[in-house]
Amino acid sequence: MAIDKSEMELEKRRLEETVDWLSEQVNLAAEKHEELEKKVAMLKKSSGGTYNEELALTQQVYEFANKNLQKYSEASHKPYFARIDFSEARRDKESYYIGKFGLNDSSEGEEKVIDWRAPIAELYYSGQQGKVSYKAPIGFVDGVLSLKRKFLIENEKLENAFDEGINDIILRSSSDETEDNALVDEFLKINLEQSIGSKLKDVVATIQKEQNEIIRASKNTVMIIQGSAGSGKTTVALHRLAYLMYKYSENLTTHEILVIAPNKLFLDYISDILPSLGVSGVKQSTFEDIACNILKYSGKIHTKDMKFSLVMEESNKEKVKFITTSSKFKGSMTYKSIMDRYLKYIENKDIQIEDIMVGEYILFTSNEIKRLYSKDLINFPLNKRKQEIKRYFNLKLKVIIPEVFEKIDYAYERSIQSAKRDIKDETSKRKKIIELYDKRDEEKKHFNANAKKAMDEYFKQWSQKSIIDLYFNLLMDEEVFTELTEGKIGTKLYDFIKSETIASISGSIIDSDDLAALLYLKLKVEGLDKFNFSHIVIDEAQDYSNFQLLMLKSIAVNDSFTIVGDIGQGIYYYKGIESWQKLISEVFKGQANYIPLTQSYRSTIEIINVANRVLQKQQNYITPARPVLRHGKEPDLISYSVEKEFVEKLDEIVKSVKISGKKSIAVIGKTFKECKYIKTQLKKYSENDWELIKNTDKNFQSERIIIPSYMTKGLEFDCSIVYNCDEESYGDNELDKKILYVVLTRALHMEYIFYKEKPSSLLE
Incomplete structure (x- = not known):
């Protein structure tokens, strides 16, 4: 009051x-x-x-x-x-x-x-x-x-x-309540009704009780937040970082923190929050970028967004099935098990070795090397084992060389004594003895020089190829691949994976789906010693595979995570997280705190109600979002027959948005191809300027943008325009249900849904 x-x-x-x-x-x-x-x-x-x-x-x-x-x-x-x-x-x-x-x-x-x-x-x-x-x-x-x-x-x-x-x-805000019988936090309501800019802002003044509990939770724990669209999960995760930096300031630096976001567009969108809270220097990256950094790879990456665009626009359904099946396979813990078998295969090949010798002298036996490699140093990465064996042998060589010198001395001493005894001529005797001493010294010199050389050559020959070569070798070797997968991968799928691999090699490009396996090989062959983070935030986590999240776990010092996402927005359904419980079980061994956030602060009740219709049609859908009691205009369903008519109606909407004092407007097409078409029509007929968002690496500055559906995840706008939401564009399948739910939850205040002929049945 x-x-x-x-x-x-x-x-x-x-x-x-x-x-x-x-x-x-x-x-x-x-x-x-x-x-x-x-x-x-x-x-x-x-x-x-x-x-x-x-x-x-x-x-x-x-x-x-x-x-x-x-x-x-x-x-x-x-x-x-x-x-x-x-x-x-x-x-x-x-x-x-x-x-x-x-x-x-x-x-x-x-x-x-x-x-x-x-x-x-x-x-x-x-x-x-x-x-x-x-x-x-x-x-x-x-x-x-x-x-x-x-x-x-x-x-x-x-x-x-x-x-x-x-x-x-506490706000009572279920959708069936009226303004008369629900308690309204007027302060929160006023803040939510404000227009937004192009960047996500801090919300320190309006943090709610359930959000505060997450923000102030202990650092050394895995927090998994299932947040409905607009629940503030991203904001909460970043405010939690600021809180941790404050509370643990004596032993936690910004350089020990990592924020993983879906793309660079999203990173730019959240870039102002931490500095505005007095926290600067935190590493903010995409999974692809941090993986390339660890792998020391500076080449091209076929990103998950590129692949998703291909899935959306590819007309060959069989090819789409292979793409999605391959992605799911490479992100699974089964694939991780295959990498374990491959590592054992490499290890077995590694110990097919001989003694290290110089001439007739054995420096180190193959049995000793095998024992060190396969037993004593079993907990070290493969290459680290070899480095440790070499280091140990170099130290031991200092003891072995004098022992060999004694053997050489002993052998030559016998020859010298024989010469002294058997040669009667003093001149010949002296000459022979000097010759033997010279030979002895030369043999010692030769042994001393060649012992180190033999060691270096042995370990050089024993060293591994690059991680990328090791991985591609597996995918290209059908016999080995079939053996390690126990023949459970069909011939057609293997042929597709092999063809993708050939394309990657010839194009000098790595598919983002291969990064988890590459990181795992890097971990087991070379180690990841230089990459240790005290706390990791992962946003839009539902879009990562369990294998990818396992690899992020490998660079966390003490399992300190804030993981936020929404299964309902899992548009990468074919490879992303199916269930938070499965993630907790497979990756975190049951040790994680799961917290749902169902209160939605972004959109009005009217907008959330429409979006929830789509959410409830998803398989295994989670609890629908509960909107804060903030009413607004009902989303408009608008039919049109020709593009000029669409543009004219759009320009009228722009005028009304300006009059209302709001700013940001997004026209959302399903695919990038569709967005390019929209751009040509707007350029032809619209009174306004529009910026086409071409990829997720670009930051947008304009208040009026055209953006593909899959790039809008995590973003929000004062007004959203859904282009051509008809049955053909958004059909009764799991992918379309998830994409449309994402699209319908971007607007804060106003939403307009355009369609030709008949609107999608998902809206019913």
Whole structure:
């Protein structure tokens, strides 16, 4: 409920005081920043490029000052978003203002604003008025929460404020409730009704209780979040990162964190969140890019989006079946088992070896090498075993060489004694003895030189080929492949896989479906020592195979994961996750926390209701999204017969969107081919400019875009236009059900569904 006039005046004065104080801090920070900038420049000049301890220290202070300047500058526009009044047991009531950044007045010893990640701030997100407690570093703190107040602040001005009533805690928002009998969080509702920009933004002011529990969960755990479309799962995962960086700041650095997103378009979309929360330097990548980095591969990749586009547009149904079956096979744990058999096959070939010899002398027997390779060093990667054996033999060689020298000495000593005894002529005797000594020394010299050479040649011959060559060799060798797959892969499927492999080799390209197996071979043959992350976030996880996720697990130090996705949006159904429980069982051995998020904050009730019709037609569909109680216009079903008519109606929609104060509009075609056609028609007839999103590597800047269905995953727009949603485009099959569900859940406020002749039956 809105606060009364007198309270409003008090809060306005408090805000003015805070803004004035921040203005002073910005000026002081700017002066300090400028002073340090000049000092760094001077020290760089005087150091002449050599290491300078004073320069290194000054640069650290400069970076800290720069962060302070950025923090104060950003906070000055909106210093805080909430206030709580809390009385700790046997102490007076205190008011705490909560903001995106903690702000301390060191001169007064006063904490003006509490960081949203601070322990006491949890009372704002999860506490109910009355007796409460929160967990602090010293233990649980008990007390009474008497006020939760939320502020709408824009450009240093207090626009409105709301006090949360005792019962206004949980939104009852199932679709059959009316506005009269449901409790409405007005503060949340106002925030949700705002227009969005081209980037995902932080939501520290409106984090909900169920989201807060995920954000503040312990670091060393696997969190698997099944989030309905619009549930804020991506935002929650990134806010969790910011929280972990705050809580574990002493032993967790940004360089130890990895964010895996579906494509570069999505990475750009989420790129502003972490920096806006004061976290920079986190590695954000796609699975393809991190895999190539690990494999040290800089060539071309046939991405999953390229392959999906082929699946969507290929008219040969048999070829589509082979593509999808091959993808499913290569992403399965069965394929991982085949790689294990292949590694055993390689290992058995590796130990078909001989003694290491120099002349007649055995340096190391084949039995000793086999024992070390197959038993003593069994837990090491294959190549690491060889390196360890070579290192061990090099050390042992220092003992072996003197022993061989003794044998040589002994053999020549016998010949010398014979010469002394048998040769009577002193001159001939002396000559023979010198000759024997020279031969002995030459043999020692030869042995000493050739022992190291024999070792190097032996291990050079024993070394493995490249990981990529090893893998392709398997796929090209029908006899070995059939043996390792135990003949369970049909001839036609193998022929297709082999033809794909030949195309990859000739085109110098790697299929993204092969990356999991390549990483696994890399792990087992060479090791992944240099790739260790303390926490990994995986977004749109439903689109990865269990084998791919297993490989991401191999670069995590302690199974610390935040995995978010939505089975209902699993458009890569043929290779992605079928069930979270299967993932937990196969990859994480049952050790994971599964949390569903069903509340949808993105779209209006009317939009979600239409999308849920499609979701409920999916096989094994999960719980439908429950929209926050925010009503809007019913999605319009609009028929058209010719493209000019479509464009004219589209231009009218653009005008109405502008009038409403909203900005972003997306025309969503099913395939890229269809989007290119839409672009030509819009160029021909439309009054507006439209940007065609050609691939997921490109960032879009325009407020009006044309985008293929499969590229919209994770994105959101004020208004979405679904192009030609007829029975032919979106039929009664699992792929179309998932794609259409994705498409229908992109709009925040307005949705228009165009069709020719008859709309898809999936909408019924």
